[in-house]
Amino acid sequence: MYSKEVMDHFRHPRNVGKMENPDGVGKVGDPQCGDEMIIYIKVENNIIKDVSFETYGCAAAISSSSMTTEMMKGKTIEEVLQITNKQVADNLGGLPANKIHCSVLAEDGIRAAIDDYRKKSK
């Protein structure tokens, strides 16, 4: 059902945890639907210096979060805004049809975190 990559990121998620003094925080999802994702970022010179997440959700949601944070690290703000849910899913070796929304959530999470960062740094 799940790919090896999904399994790996679910079992050993990267970049887990709340961040102290983040530069931006993106919170997306809805516990009513069974998923919520928080992405924390630290930005230096327009570059994602550090990123972490906390996710409430199924295995696909957790692994999508983990993969997304890995993909964000070291990229410029403009670059991370180019990340699509499709790329996340592809990097995970694909997701089952009924789990695609989890990667969409991750994409939304990136945007929300960047929005928050831009608001705060104005």
Next chain:
Amino acid sequence: MYSKEVMDHFRHPRNVGKMENPDGVGKVGDPQCGDEMIIYIKVENNIIKDVSFETYGCAAAISSSSMTTEMMKGKTIEEVLQITNKQVADNLGGLPANKIHCSVLAEDGIRAAIDDYRKKSK
């Protein structure tokens, strides 16, 4: 399903066959419904001297005919008219509910044969 008596009378029916010069013939039933019975009688001094039958029908119809002819033999006309379908069925050790109509046919057969005899001997 069928009693031993029914089986016996079906396998070895008594008084089978067309009668030459009968005094009365009763024909009842309807091939459309899958059964027809002909009872032939010879009457002497108001007594059934001889009786035979031809029946088209199921095992219950054939054994009812056979039993009925056995019950008629040697009885007076008044006596055979007292024979009921219930007696026929009882003497056969009972009939399944959906086969009771076969014994009714036999009772009708007696009446028809006697009617025919009375008409002819008028």
Next chain:
Amino acid sequence: MNKIYFDNNATTRVDDEAIKIMNEYFSSEYGNSSSAHGMGIEALETIDKCREKIAAYINCEPSEIIFTGSGTESDNMALLGYCHLKKPDECHIIVSEIEHSAILNTAKELQKEGYGVSFAKVNREGIIDLDYLESIINEKTKIISIMYANNETGAIQPIKEISEITRKRNIVFHTDAVQYIGKGYIDVKKTEIEMLSASGHKFHAPKGVGFLYLKKGIHIKPLIFGGSHERKIRPGTVNVPYIVSMTKALDVAYRDKEKNTKYIAGLRDTLKTGILDSIDNIVINTPNNSVYNTLNISIPGIEGEAMLFSLSEMGIYISTGSACSSGDSKPSHVMTAMGRSDLEAHGSLRLSLSKYNSQDEIDYVIKSLKEIVDRIRKISPYK
């Protein structure tokens, strides 16, 4: 007593391979195909593999196969399900006079509900009269249901010709293939068919499982409501063991088709010749173009139940079109539709064979039949 089972159009013995494969699904692979965990996923994969195999046999998509609990249910889903999405006064239905009660009584129910229903006639061979069929089609005709092969006579119907009529007129074509699948090849694309019913127990799978082929784009209203099994068209926990068994039985049927066809057709021909040679005044009700296992004859003047019962006493199991045995008052509607007289209809016997029958059995049946006919003819006013 040895059992000689010549009633394979009523039901069949389950194939040994189809029994063997099913058993592990009772005690080991017993997951519910709706469960999200490993055992559930395995169960789902199992039935989907079955779906693929069955789809391949009739040349449709796997998603077009819906597993059901019987041929009767498949037939009802097709007919009731299709019509109940249409208004009664906008929907005219045609079924043949010789359909199984699963179609016939369903059509009569629709008639009661206000749908227009017409009945296609057959000729003396028990084969659909195509001209008559065309003549009863009207502008409201939405669905035609005609069986692939008849259960009483084995007569194979002109399915190709009917599908040309329905395709031309844009009418949905349903066929009850319960008596044909596994015995003949079916291709729902080559011969355009929109819906097709099948039942496992006619081809050496268990009783209580079947399927409906429902062409993509054809919508039916479910008969029952509940979970989301079988795309919500047929809810209820999926009967994995029987589906596996049915699939295996179909595999075996098509794997051994050539061999079995030859063998069983051979037995039937010997049976037919043997009966015709030893008993006179026989009417043959099975036409030349028939499934190879069925022989229906009439012995006018002998009521079928008396025959059936006498044979059963000897361990020979057959069926009859006479009423007496079924509690009904009229003889077989199929015999009547074929123009058989009352005596012929009540004297009809169906002998339907399978791969489990033998030449010895055939010989014994011919001999026994002759004896019984002789005995009962003596009793009957019709000789």
Next chain:
Amino acid sequence: MNKIYFDNNATTRVDDEAIKIMNEYFSSEYGNSSSAHGMGIEALETIDKCREKIAAYINCEPSEIIFTGSGTESDNMALLGYCHLKKPDECHIIVSEIEHSAILNTAKELQKEGYGVSFAKVNREGIIDLDYLESIINEKTKIISIMYANNETGAIQPIKEISEITRKRNIVFHTDAVQYIGKGYIDVKKTEIEMLSASGHKFHAPKGVGFLYLKKGIHIKPLIFGGSHERKIRPGTVNVPYIVSMTKALDVAYRDKEKNTKYIAGLRDTLKTGILDSIDNIVINTPNNSVYNTLNISIPGIEGEAMLFSLSEMGIYISTGSACSSGDSKPSHVMTAMGRSDLEAHGSLRLSLSKYNSQDEIDYVIKSLKEIVDRIRKISPYK
């Protein structure tokens, strides 16, 4: 990998005795119960003997038992079948909020067709609120359907009290006893019930067979039409092997009831205590008055599918009331009806045991659950 199956409310492993007895009906006693010959009569006698046995277990007449193809079908026959003999505007129906989808979606279908439908509420324990139930009865209320025990929580409903309400008001009472039969005693005379649904695969019989108890004098419209099987209420060739198997499984269930109740309830209590002792912030969703095999808990802040999936990876099979696993968007309607928060509902797990489970399995599950909860809680924003 060892399989630890804690999902017995989804489906069960078929009992060995129930497998054994069924097998001879595939290859030897395979007659069609509608056939008039010896093998048919034997098949009919077989199912009628099963009917007698089952009737005795719930204290009804054998003729009041109708064999069906599933619990879903039984439920639909009761609800659709009963209502379809009444006009929509003259018939108000009550079902509970916590019914299985086989009742819930059927009631919603009836609602679409114009019938009045009200939903009975439950309290925080998941038990019917009798005062509320009485308050929604109106003069058109014709039928109330409330389950005997709930499949997600195991909560046993106040069936006796409900039957007193329905009797007093002359309302037909249907109960879905799918999760109760075989685990508790049922007496449809003492506790007056007009219709009752059961499904074999919840008590160690196969999937795809069930029955409906239909009290004499209560009329329902059949869902399907065809032959005269099951008094024309449920046509289709009768599934003799599964009926035999279901009957044997019920025999075994009631024969071993005391022993198994004690054993399984003991396992469940150890499981409950073990979980409560090792994991904090657990909500118990199974009330005291429940079937003895079910434990439903919520671990708020952990989404159920993540748990289910992690356990499944370790060979432990359970179920969850979270949406993610079923493709739906909302969490369990039962949890919501019980006033559970979204996080509680999405974090609900059902562990349902059977006689095939062991103390070792319980210990292993407690340990595994704790490990997984610890791991996933670290990832969750809700600790």
